[in-house]
Amino acid sequence: MAGPLEHLKIIELGHVIAAPLSTALLSDFGADVIKIESPNRTDMMRELGPKAEDGVGVWWKTLGRNKKILSLNWKSDEGRAVLRRLVEESDVLVENFRPGVLERAGIGPDVLHEWNPDLMILRVSGYGQDGPMRDVPAFGRAAEAMSGLAHLTGFTDGPPMHPGFPAADSTTGLMGALGIMIALFAKEKGIARGQVVDLAVFEALLRLMDYPVPALTGAKHSPRRNGLRQPMDFAPGGMFRTSDGVWLTVSAGSAETAQRLLRAVGGDDLANDPRFATLAEMSQHMTVVFDAINDFVTQHTLAEVKAEFAKHDAVASQVLSVEEITTNEQIRHRGDIVAVPGEQTQVIGPIPHLSATPGELRWLGREPGADSRSILRDLGFDDAHITALHEAGLVGLNVKDDMP
Structure with a gap:
């Protein structure tokens, strides 16, 4: 063709x-x-x-x-x-x-x-x-x-x-x-x-x-590098390592997906905490959220994290090496x-x-x-x-x- x-x-x-x-x-x-x-x-x-x-x-x-x-x-x-x-x-x-x-x-x-x-x-x-x-x-x-x-x-x-x-x-x-x-x-x-x-x-x-310039000029917010977390830190996520040594990136882009993520790592008590009712409120307490995710992931194996996240339709993606990219079933x-x-x-x-x-x-x-x-x-x-x-x-x- x-x-x-x-x-x-x-x-x-x-x-x-x-x-x-x-x-x-x-x-x-x-x-x-x-x-x-x-x-x-x-x-x-x-x-x-x-x-x-x-x-x-x-x-x-x-x-x-x-x-x-x-x-x-x-x-x-x-x-x-x-x-x-x-x-x-x-x-x-x-x-x-x-x-x-x-x-x-x-x-x-x-x-x-x-x-x-x-x-x-x-x-x-x-x-x-x-x-x-x-x-x-x-x-x-x-x-x-x-x-x-x-x-x-x-x-x-x-x-x-x-x-x-x-x-x-x-x-x-x-x-x-x-x-x-x-x-x-x-x-x-x-x-x-x-x-x-x-x-x-x-x-x-x-x-x-794209976003740093409007963030500064429109919202007077200057993004800063933030290690394993997002520079703006407006939604829960980051890079975490499972108990069996596998790196995962965890993310949520909306209030609904954030609630599912919190429920996966901390159950209903964490998900229903009034501090996390909206993304705007959650952004004020992101260190608490990050620590909760980190505690859960570091204490569980990759298989356990995947199973729990799948149960709540939350997102955790394994960080692939080049070797893993070349053998990944979806990529192939x-x-x-x-x-x-x-x-x-x-x-x-x-x-x-x-x-x-x-x-x-x-x-x-x-x-x-x-x-x-x-x-x-x-x-x-x-x-x-x-x-x-x-x-x-x-x-x-x-x-x-x-x-x-």
Whole structure:
């Protein structure tokens, strides 16, 4: 079955995580993504982190999934001519260089839109294309600090902490994919032709965290990191360890579910305590609630906690390790971990699940220059010209460049 984005053509000038993840997400649903790497400098994600048995970095395998690889020096005159042909035939260009890099190379948005007025350009940068911090270098952790995420993560009397995955880069990839689709929808509706999606890495987290700013400006409440409890502490919950050493997260999001939780850990006496009649009243006594949950969970095994919580329809979720994620029955049933024939490495499959046009993992990250020859042929270059570009160091080729 053809993917819903089958005819969407994307050029990726991105590197590392933020921009490449946005194109990977769209490639899962059929987008034709051509990732361009320099012949002399490939994406660092090929080398970063652990390697699979075939010597290829596992992070690259998933970030490079479903993408065709063109090895091209696009900063040279001849390379820029190749890039122009690609741009003229494409719908989207994605980049995450520092602001000004494209302009200095002579291919800023004004030039790209001369080549193709309908081109959508996603520009990902640390702090955006304008403003006083425009030229300040940044990585994901800097963005996590600026967004407030690190400030709200950790224990009250301890230092701010980063999460256990590249949250800023990953959420930027997700927001970048959304921005591309919104811009394409605007074009389809005749609202705008080609436009620039300007996305700073800290902004995706800022938007998804959402509540701290209205909490401060609207309610004069400043959230603070709160260890195993929620920063706002407006509903019962937290992280607890059972007597047999299993970590659970417990939560309740409404007065009704909170009452069921209290009944599970303390019986009717606790659930009917007038201090806990509403979430607003409960929030004034959250330490009492937290201690009651902690006492119950720490004194019972995982099986006992699950049984009691199930009896009251309360929520307690086991914290899964990576090993447990890969064997979890629900995750497996949903098809959320997938592989391609001949590959030992498994990755997270296309998400979300679409009933009529589901996504598909077609291949994992390919070798440098793997598709250079076939891409250039499609652009009208004959083999002699391709060989000349290769010998001039402007195009990189690979023995597997004619893979289907």
